[in-house]
Amino acid sequence: MALIGAALLFLSACGGDDTANSTDGATSDLSGPLTVFAAASLTDVFIELGETFMAQNPGIEVRFNFGPSSGLSRQINEGAPADVFASANISQMAVVSEAGNADGEPTVFVENVLQIAAPAGNPAGITGIADFANADLTLAICAPEVPCGVAAATVFEAAGITPSVDSLEEDVRAALTKVELGEVDAALVYVTDVIAAGSAVEGIDFPETLEAVTSYPIVTLSAAPNPDAGQLFVEFILSEVGTAALEEAGFRSP
Amino acid sequence: MTDPGFLEDPEATAAPTRPRPGRRTLARRSARTGTRIPLALLLPAIIGTAILVLPLVGLLIRAPWSDLLVRLAEPEVGQALRLSLITASMATVVSMFFGIPIAWVLARSNIRGRSILRALVTVPLVLPPVVGGVALFLVLGRRGIIGSWLYETFGFSLPFTTAAVVIAETFVAMPFLIISVEGALRAADARFEDAAATLGAGGWSTFRRVTLPLVAPGIAAGAVLCWARALGEFGATITFAGNFPGSTQTMPLAVYLALQNDPQAAIVLSLVLLAVSLATLTLLRERWLTRA
Numbered sequence: 391m392a393l394i395g396a397a398l399l400f401l402s403a404c405g406g407d408d409t410a411n412s413t414d415g416a417t418s419d420l421s422g423p424l425t426v427f428a429a430a431s432l433t434d435v436f437i438e439l440g441e442t443f444m445a446q447n448p449g450i451e452v453r454f455n456f457g458p459s460s461g462l463s464r465q466i467n468e469g470a471p472a473d474v475f476a477s478a479n480i481s482q483m484a485v486v487s488e489a490g491n492a493d494g495e496p497t498v499f500v501e502n503v504l505q506i507a508a509p510a511g512n513p514a515g516i517t518g519i520a521d522f523a524n525a526d527l528t529l530a531i532c533a534p535e536v537p538c539g540v541a542a543a544t545v546f547e548a549a550g551i552t553p554s555v556d557s558l559e560e561d562v563r564a565a566l567t568k569v570e571l572g573e574v575d576a577a578l579v580y581v582t583d584v585i586a587a588g589s590a591v592e593g594i595d596f597p598e599t600l601e602a603v604t605s606y607p608i609v610t611l612s613a614a615p616n617p618d619a620g621q622l623f624v625e626f627i628l629s630e631v632g633t634a635a636l637e638e639a640g641f642r643s644p
Numbered sequence: 645m646t647d648p649g650f651l652e653d654p655e656a657t658a659a660p661t662r663p664r665p666g667r668r669t670l671a672r673r674s675a676r677t678g679t680r681i682p683l684a685l686l687l688p689a690i691i692g693t694a695i696l697v698l699p700l701v702g703l704l705i706r707a708p709w710s711d712l713l714v715r716l717a718e719p720e721v722g723q724a725l726r727l728s729l730i731t732a733s734m735a736t737v738v739s740m741f742f743g744i745p746i747a748w749v750l751a752r753s754n755i756r757g758r759s760i761l762r763a764l765v766t767v768p769l770v771l772p773p774v775v776g777g778v779a780l781f782l783v784l785g786r787r788g789i790i791g792s793w794l795y796e797t798f799g800f801s802l803p804f805t806t807a808a809v810v811i812a813e814t815f816v817a818m819p820f821l822i823i824s825v826e827g828a829l830r831a832a833d834a835r836f837e838d839a840a841a842t843l844g845a846g847g848w849s850t851f852r853r854v855t856l857p858l859v860a861p862g863i864a865a866g867a868v869l870c871w872a873r874a875l876g877e878f879g880a881t882i883t884f885a886g887n888f889p890g891s892t893q894t895m896p897l898a899v900y901l902a903l904q905n906d907p908q909a910a911i912v913l914s915l916v917l918l919a920v921s922l923a924t925l926t927l928l929r930e931r932w933l934t935r936a
Contacts (some may be wrong), residue, residue, distance in 0.1 A: 418699065434699060460904045460905060461903075492742060528672075528786075533887060534903065534908075535901040535904040535905050536904050536905075538676050556886060557886025557887055557888055557892070558886075558887045558888055558889075558893075560887060560900060560904075561656075564883065568886075571782075571785060572785075572786070573742075573786060604833065
């Protein structure tokens with residue numbers, strides 16, 4: 391089924407012919423802009439899925455606002471006109487839910503874990519999480535105020551390590567940038583970031599990472615300007631097409 | 645962030661064309677007895693003031709005042725505040741050392757490509773600071789053009805140090821000083837310099853004895869702008885210098901991170917930064933005015 395669906399999507403995307411859409415049950419009569427607030431770590435895969443979704447629903451124009459989940463939750467609670475919120479952690483979703491801005495129960499659609507990122511070729515010879523206690527290395531992790539920093543603290547505790555780092559980055563992308571530039575010997579980022587960075591970055595696995603699994607919940611918002619399209623987008627992300635693309639980007643299914 | 649009264653001072657923004665004693669009092673008096681403000685100026689001035697001041701009012705209203713003293717007592721806050729004041733002041737000194745000569749070249753010399761030079765030195769004004777931080781990496785990082793040589797020769801790496809904070813702040817703030825000082829130099833009467841030259845003063849001597857005193861108020865105004873910009877610097881600093889309490893975490897970085905999970909704390913920290921910068925500028929202004 392998924393294959394057929396994907397094939398139909400592919401055909402409709404290529405052919406530009408709308409007739410294929412009306413047969414697969416998608417409510418393609420929905421239209422207008424659809425605003426999705428999504429965690430920064432979802433950037434690449436959501437843009438890709440957004441293209442597919444728009445090919446499937448030609449009337450809908452998906453607009454993304456990517457950023458740290460905490461910033462997005464704040465913007466939503468301040469009244470930003472968003473239809474869907476995909477958070478990189480449960481707690482920031484709770485911030486939105488508790489303010490009464492989530493429409494129904496959020497669904498966890500993927501999980502993510504940390505991985506050590508080193509510049510290509512791993513010049514400092516990083517082998518595992520224990521290297522983060524080495525004061526001679528230049529190391530970066532996320533700040534304790536942001537989710538990837540909380541996850542980092544959890545894995546350090548699980549590994550029984552007192553980290554000696556040079557910078558507490560404001561978000562995971564900032565940590566990754568410093569790895570890509572070769573300015574740090576290693577950083578703790580999400581496995582999906584390592585995959586997204588391509589050949590500039592090398593990922594190093596470590597067992598304690600499973601102690602800090604990050605769940606990504608998604609929900610439509612109660613003040614959504616386009617709630618039906620929002621619901622359709624959430625269903626699309628939870629569909630097999632969505633799951634397949636997310637797994638390819640390195641996310642784990644919950 | 646700057647004290648508007650400081651910049652409002654006619655001598656601060658435009659250098660005196662005829663610096664003779666008594667001019668200050670004359671200027672003061674004419675400003676005070678100034679006639680009615682035309683409506684066409686008054687209305688936009690009021691709305692403009694609202695645009696600038698209302699966000700601050702919002703901060704003040706939402707501030708958890710009861711927390712203020714508790715927060716101030718936290719060692720991390722004092723540490724970040726101290727680091728901010730030290731690095732912003734150092735960045736201002738560095739900016740004056742390099743920026744005043746640049747401003748002089750732009751205003752007084754007639755070397756070719758001056759307009760290109762002016763455009764180049766003001767690039768940091770339009771460049772997103774985070775991009776500026778990455779650009780600093782590409783030059784001064786341990787894999788950068790100059791930085792790699794430093795690293796391989798001396799084993800010294802600039803990023804993630806307090807020096808990197810000063811460099812990032814200088815990069816972003818120096819254009820403000822250059823533009824102010826260049827404006828002051830252009831407004832100053834060059835005939836004083838010509839006179840000094842005809843009386844036998846050399847170029848350096850003329851600059852030091854005549855030009856500098858002539859544009860001192862313009863330099864002071866530029867330095868204040870520069871300091872204020874450096875104090876609020878965030879993007880280039882967190883990119884190039886990273887964020888670590890005690891060595892590179894300045895107040896804006898602490899504010900941004902507090903905003904991630906404790907917006908109330910972020911408001912308090914912003915107010916602390918605001919209060920300290922306003923107090924510093926007011927104190928400086930007092931000293932500067934009474935001395936002059």
